[in-house]
Amino acid sequence: xxxxxxxxxxxxxxxxxxxxxxxxxxxxxxxxxxxxxxxxxxxxxxxxxxxxxxxxxxxxxxxxxxxxxxxxxxxxxxxxxxxxxxxxxxxxxxxxxxxxxxxxxxxxxxxxxxxxxxxxxxxxxxxxxxxx
Amino acid sequence: xxxxxxxxxxxxxxxxxxxxxxxxxxxxxxxxxxxxxxxxxxxxxxxxxxxxxxxxxxxxxxxxxxxxxxxxxxxxxxxxxxxxxxxxxxxxxxxxxxxxxxxxxxxxxxxxxxxxxxxxxxxxxxxxxxxx
DNA sequence: TCAATTGCGTTATGCTATAACGTGTGCAAT
DNA sequence: ATTGCACACGTTATAGCATAACGCAATTGA
Numbered sequence: 404x405x406x407x408x409x410x411x412x413x414x415x416x417x418x419x420x421x422x423x424x425x426x427x428x429x430x431x432x433x434x435x436x437x438x439x440x441x442x443x444x445x446x447x448x449x450x451x452x453x454x455x456x457x458x459x460x461x462x463x464x465x466x467x468x469x470x471x472x473x474x475x476x477x478x479x480x481x482x483x484x485x486x487x488x489x490x491x492x493x494x495x496x497x498x499x500x501x502x503x504x505x506x507x508x509x510x511x512x513x514x515x516x517x518x519x520x521x522x523x524x525x526x527x528x529x530x531x532x533x534x535x
Numbered sequence: 536x537x538x539x540x541x542x543x544x545x546x547x548x549x550x551x552x553x554x555x556x557x558x559x560x561x562x563x564x565x566x567x568x569x570x571x572x573x574x575x576x577x578x579x580x581x582x583x584x585x586x587x588x589x590x591x592x593x594x595x596x597x598x599x600x601x602x603x604x605x606x607x608x609x610x611x612x613x614x615x616x617x618x619x620x621x622x623x624x625x626x627x628x629x630x631x632x633x634x635x636x637x638x639x640x641x642x643x644x645x646x647x648x649x650x651x652x653x654x655x656x657x658x659x660x661x662x663x664x665x666x667x
Numbered sequence: 668t669c670a671a672t673t674g675c676g677t678t679a680t681g682c683t684a685t686a687a688c689g690t691g692t693g694c695a696a697t
Numbered sequence: 698a699t700t701g702c703a704c705a706c707g708t709t710a711t712a713g714c715a716t717a718a719c720g721c722a723a724t725t726g727a
Contacts, residue, residue, distance in 0.1 A: 410674065430713070443677065448715065453674095464597040465655050467683095467714060486640070488649050501643060507636045508618070508658065515629065516663035517620050523597050525655045526640065531648035542705065562682070575708065580684065585705095599683060599714095 409453075415439055416450040417471065420460060425494035426468035463487060463496070465525045473498040484508065484522050490530035497530070539589075547571055548582040549603065552592060557626035558600035595619060595628070597657045605630040616640065618656035624665035 409417060419435050420427060427435075429447045441447065451469055454460035458480040459472050466489060474482070483505040488497040504524070512519050541549065551567050552559060559567075561579045573579065583601055586592035590612040591604050598621060604611045611617060615637040620629040636656070644651050 412675075428714075444715070445717095446676075449674075464657070465653075486643075488644065488647065488651075490649075491652065497647065497649070499643060501639050504636050504639045507633050507639075508656070511618075511631060511633060512620065512658060512660075515620065516666065517622075517629070517658070517660055518662075518666055519620075519658045519660040520623065521597075521659045523655060523657045523659075524640070525596070526644060526649070526651045527653045527655075528644075528649055528651040530650075534648065534650055544706075560683075576684070577686095578707075581705080 409457075410450075412441075412446055413450045413453050415441075416447060417454055417459060420454075420469060420471040423471070426463050426466060426470040426489070426496055428468050432469070461485060461487070461498070463489060463525060464523050465489070465527060470496050470498075484524060486524035486526070488526045488528065488530070490533055491527050492529050492533035495530055495532075541589075542582075542585075544573075544578055545582045545585050547573075548579060549586055549591060552586075552601060552603040555603070558595050558598060558602040558621070558628055560600050564601070593617060593619070593630070595621060595657060596655050597621070597659060602628050602630075616654050616656060618658070620658045620660065620662070622662035622665055623659050624661050627662055627664075629662070 415436055416432055419432050429444060429451065432451075433441055433444055433447045436447070451460060451462075455462060461470050461472055462468075463470060470487075482500045483502060484500065486499050486501065486504065488499070490496070508522065509519070547568055548564055551564050561576060561583065564583075565573055565576055565579045568579070583592060583594075587594060593602050593604055593611070594600075595602060602619075606614070614632045615634060616632065618631050618633065618636065620631070622628070640654065641651070
């Protein structure tokens with residue numbers, strides 16, 4: 404799915420995520436958009452829902468946060484499974500793709516006749532810069 | 536880490552999880568233990584924290600739920616990374632391990648000098664039985 | 668024009684998780 | 698024996714994450 408026209412709210416939320424250093428929670432996004440007239444969580448969640456659909460934002464399940472896709476302009480859905488390394492110290496996220504991992508996972512899934520809809524790979528730990 | 540002696544609360548929570556068909560949320564566990572005297576979420580969360588440490592319970596990040604480890608008696612931490620296929624229709628969870636996936640992920644992590652602490656792999660979709 | 672769709676704003680609510688306090692118990696060191 | 702510590706526990710309160718349900722406005726396409 405490619406992004407059609409973003410609405411004002413979607414653009415605002417996306418902008419906040421793109422300019423952020425790392426992942427943000429929905430409520431943090433809300434706070435950053437109070438000046439633009441945001442008042443309720445739903446305004447954020449609805450925008451996020453679309454941005455996730457468009458493939459320009461990812462949800463980090465293990466930390467209940469959202470991050471802009473690292474591949475601006477492209478549709479991340481076409482890269483296969485997306486994996487994330489999340490630094491628990493500084494919050495930075497590195498996004499990466501590994502086709503061999505995809506292949507193994509999808510092979511297993513196939514052998515079980517399981518129909519995958521959404522796959523999450525998240526590695527929490529400490530990034531190089533933060534390792535003492 | 537191997538499980539030492541479980542306390543009463545830990546045993547109760549573990550028992551509920553083992554007898555369950557699929558993953559349960561902390562609050563669902565709480566409800567199931569009201570008759571045994573449970574009154575507050577913390578009683579559940581504290582027990583879960585220990586059970587996770589012991590490696591006899593897994594947390595499913597993408598659905599905020601908990602499930603008993605599929606390898607009774609063993610310490611799941613020794614199996615390498617644990618992956619889950621979660622059926623969004625019936626709720627059943629299949630736990631599996633793939634050393635090649637571990638290897639690729641850990642290889643990438645190593646190349647980034649990233650220190651992994653906890654890795655999550657969860658595939659949400661539809662199981663064979665539920666596929667129409 | 669009419670109906671369907673989509674986005675939006677608002678209020679209310681529900682679910683998930685932890686902070687902070689105090690109690691009791693077992694155990695080891697003195 | 699007493700003191701000090703670690704640990705599990707119980708309780709109350711609160712924080713953080715997410716969605717239900719309502720109604721309105723704008724757009725589109727038959």
